[in-house]
Amino acid sequence: MNPRAAMNLHAVWAIYRMEMARAFRTVLQSIVSPVISTSLYFVVFGSAIGSRITEIDGISYGAFIVPGLIMLSLLTQSISNASFAIYFPKFVGSIYELLSAPVSYLEIVIAYVGGAATKSIILGLIILATASLFVPLTILHPFWMLAFLVLTAVTFSLFGFIIGIWAKSFEQLQLVPLLIITPLTFLGGSFYSINMLPEVWRTVTLFNPVVYLISGFRWSFYGKSDVSVGVSLGMTVVFLLVCITIVAWIFRTGYRLRN
Amino acid sequence: MRLHAPTFGLYQGTSFKQPFSSMPSILSISGVSKTYATGFTALKEVNLDIQRGEIFALLGPNGAGKTTLISIVCGIVNRSSGTVTVDGHDINKDYRAARSLIGLVPQELTIDAFESVWATVNYSRGLFGKPANPAFVEKVLRDLSLWDKKDAKAITLSGGMKRRLMIAKALSHEPRILFLDEPTAGVDVELRQDMWAMVRRLRDDGVTIILTTHYIEEAEAMADRVGVINRGEIILVENKAELMRKLGRKRLVLELRNPLTAIPEAFSHYALELSPDGGQLTYTYDNQAERPGVASLIRDLEAGGIQFRDIDTQNSSLEEIFVNLVRREP
Numbered sequence: 001m002n003p004r005a006a007m008n009l010h011a012v013w014a015i016y017r018m019e020m021a022r023a024f025r026t027v028l029q030s031i032v033s034p035v036i037s038t039s040l041y042f043v044v045f046g047s048a049i050g051s052r053i054t055e056i057d058g059i060s061y062g063a064f065i066v067p068g069l070i071m072l073s074l075l076t077q078s079i080s081n082a083s084f085a086i087y088f089p090k091f092v093g094s095i096y097e098l099l100s101a102p103v104s105y106l107e108i109v110i111a112y113v114g115g116a117a118t119k120s121i122i123l124g125l126i127i128l129a130t131a132s133l134f135v136p137l138t139i140l141h142p143f144w145m146l147a148f149l150v151l152t153a154v155t156f157s158l159f160g161f162i163i164g165i166w167a168k169s170f171e172q173l174q175l176v177p178l179l180i181i182t183p184l185t186f187l188g189g190s191f192y193s194i195n196m197l198p199e200v201w202r203t204v205t206l207f208n209p210v211v212y213l214i215s216g217f218r219w220s221f222y223g224k225s226d227v228s229v230g231v232s233l234g235m236t237v238v239f240l241l242v243c244i245t246i247v248a249w250i251f252r253t254g255y256r257l258r259n
Numbered sequence: 260m261r262l263h264a265p266t267f268g269l270y271q272g273t274s275f276k277q278p279f280s281s282m283p284s285i286l287s288i289s290g291v292s293k294t295y296a297t298g299f300t301a302l303k304e305v306n307l308d309i310q311r312g313e314i315f316a317l318l319g320p321n322g323a324g325k326t327t328l329i330s331i332v333c334g335i336v337n338r339s340s341g342t343v344t345v346d347g348h349d350i351n352k353d354y355r356a357a358r359s360l361i362g363l364v365p366q367e368l369t370i371d372a373f374e375s376v377w378a379t380v381n382y383s384r385g386l387f388g389k390p391a392n393p394a395f396v397e398k399v400l401r402d403l404s405l406w407d408k409k410d411a412k413a414i415t416l417s418g419g420m421k422r423r424l425m426i427a428k429a430l431s432h433e434p435r436i437l438f439l440d441e442p443t444a445g446v447d448v449e450l451r452q453d454m455w456a457m458v459r460r461l462r463d464d465g466v467t468i469i470l471t472t473h474y475i476e477e478a479e480a481m482a483d484r485v486g487v488i489n490r491g492e493i494i495l496v497e498n499k500a501e502l503m504r505k506l507g508r509k510r511l512v513l514e515l516r517n518p519l520t521a522i523p524e525a526f527s528h529y530a531l532e533l534s535p536d537g538g539q540l541t542y543t544y545d546n547q548a549e550r551p552g553v554a555s556l557i558r559d560l561e562a563g564g565i566q567f568r569d570i571d572t573q574n575s576s577l578e579e580i581f582v583n584l585v586r587r588e589p
Contacts, residue, residue, distance in 0.1 A: 008355065008388045010384075010386075010390060011385060011386045011387070011388055013385060014381075014384075014386050015382075015385075015386065017382075017385075018374070018378070018382050021374075021378065025373065092369050092371070092372070093365075093367050093369030094369045096330075096335050096363065096365050096369060097363075097428065098386070099334055099335045100334050100358060100363050101358060101386040101387050101388075102354060102355040102356075102359045102387060102388050103386065104355075258335065258336060258337050
């Protein structure tokens with residue numbers, strides 16, 4: 001490497017490629033299992049509940065839950081991909097190589113978060129394709145659909161990266177996704193419109209950040225949303241900036257990376 | 260054993276007798292201290308200069324600070340104070356240039372178990388900012404007898420092969436300085452010999468080698484200079500020739516038939532040591548000297564009426580010197 005080069009792009013590419021290779025190596029776990037679980041959601045929620053709730057906001061129930069289902073996978077997979085990617089080298093000790101390499105913090109984040117986000121975006125698109133086999137889909141705002149997809153994947157991959165650095169055990173690694181993200185997603189309007197809730201619970205739900213992600217994403221499909229799209233976008237960007245700030249602090253202080 | 264006169268490479272003709280004195284040091288550590296968050300002080304004001312092209316062995320007991328020192332130079336651990344420059348590049352301000360020059364083989368076998376040998380070595384090369392060069396990576400793997408295993412996953416390799424894979428990763432970006440942290444810990448004799456040969460080849464190609472070890476024979480066989488670290492302080496830095504002189508010492512231990520209360524005046528020129536119980540006399544001598552004086556000592560003892568029932572000679576090894584040095588520390 002030219003020592004004066006602005007960026008060590010070889011390193012970014014090396015890490016990114018390694019992360020993508022891991023996904024293809026564990027294709028069953030990375031791709032097939034979310035596709036199967038999504039199909040099961042359609043069978044259980046789409047058929048069983050869908051037979052009682054025929055439509056919401058004029059959208060058939062099966063189609064209504066598609067954006068929520070994609071978000072559910074996108075959030076959990078972004079977090080687990082990124083947190084595992086950085087936690088695993090810490091756990092086995094191979095992190096030494098990353099820390100001793102001529103790579104900047106920015107390059108490390110771009111490579112790891114880029115890898116994790118790419119995987120979950122691919123997964124989101126696969127789930128979308130799977131869903132289209134079950135229900136007729138319309139995407140009114142494809143650009144915004146992709147924008148929400150990418151923004152959410154990047155934001156939650158960053159969040160996962162933070163968890164991976166913070167975690168001292170596999171238990172801690174699972175803690176946040178299991179105890180916080182999954183409940184928030186289920187309660188964030190994946191399977192219902194928050195407008196269907198009693199007023200009190202609707203207000204409570206507005207404190208759930210996932211509501212904004214799902215609402216905005218659903219809007220990009222059907223033009224209908226629980227909260228305004230601008231607020232959705234704003235909240236997503238705010239969370240992205242919070243994550244970037246925390247990552248910047250981690251690297252400045254060496255928190256749980258460099259003693 | 261050819262240690263001092265490389266026949267090819269960057270430093271052709273360098274003589275050990277004038278050990279690289281005219282060249283600026285490739286690694287300069289000055290006033291480096293490290294206190295961990297727990298309050299444990301691992302390094303105290305360490306000063307060390309590593310000369311270009313030498314093999315430097317850093318000896319020290321477990322917990323002496325060897326790995327901490329290496330980790331600081333390589334950027335894995337933040338120092339509390341002091342400065343480190345690698346070929347003139349400050350390890351913080353100019354970390355890209357500094358780290359590009361360094362290859363590290365850590366003590367633990369820490370490899371991504373599910374990657375192939377080929378993928379993991381190429382990954383290391385990329386990580387250190389080098390463009391892909393399959394021919395070079397192939398050469399590294401062939402040199403380390405890993406070429407046949409290039410498609411094998413790391414998890415399937417034996418311990419010795421994993422160690423070689425760690426070395427291949429460290430060499431993948433053509434470093435000018437190679438750190439080997441306890442390279443032969445738990446390694447069989449054959450591989451140890453192979454590793455020593457490889458280290459010499461690298462040295463001949465101009466790579467500076469810094470190895471930590473607590474195998475004294477390793478330092479003896481490999482190093483141009485030896486440093487001893489204990490409790491976070493460098494307590495000795497010497498060239499090996501000097502150390503060999505110390506290695507050349509022998510001890511003669513005499514078990515006395517009748518304990519002595521003191522060593523008779525007539526034996527003062529032998530500088531004998533009497534055990535606390537008075538039952539054992541120890542004579543330390545230089546076995547490289549022409550007349551060690553053992554025979555005359557025994558004759559004099561008999562003449563003086565001091566009888567002994569057993570006699571034993573012991574080599575004073577570097578290990579003992581090392582242990583003594585370390586023990587002497589408060």
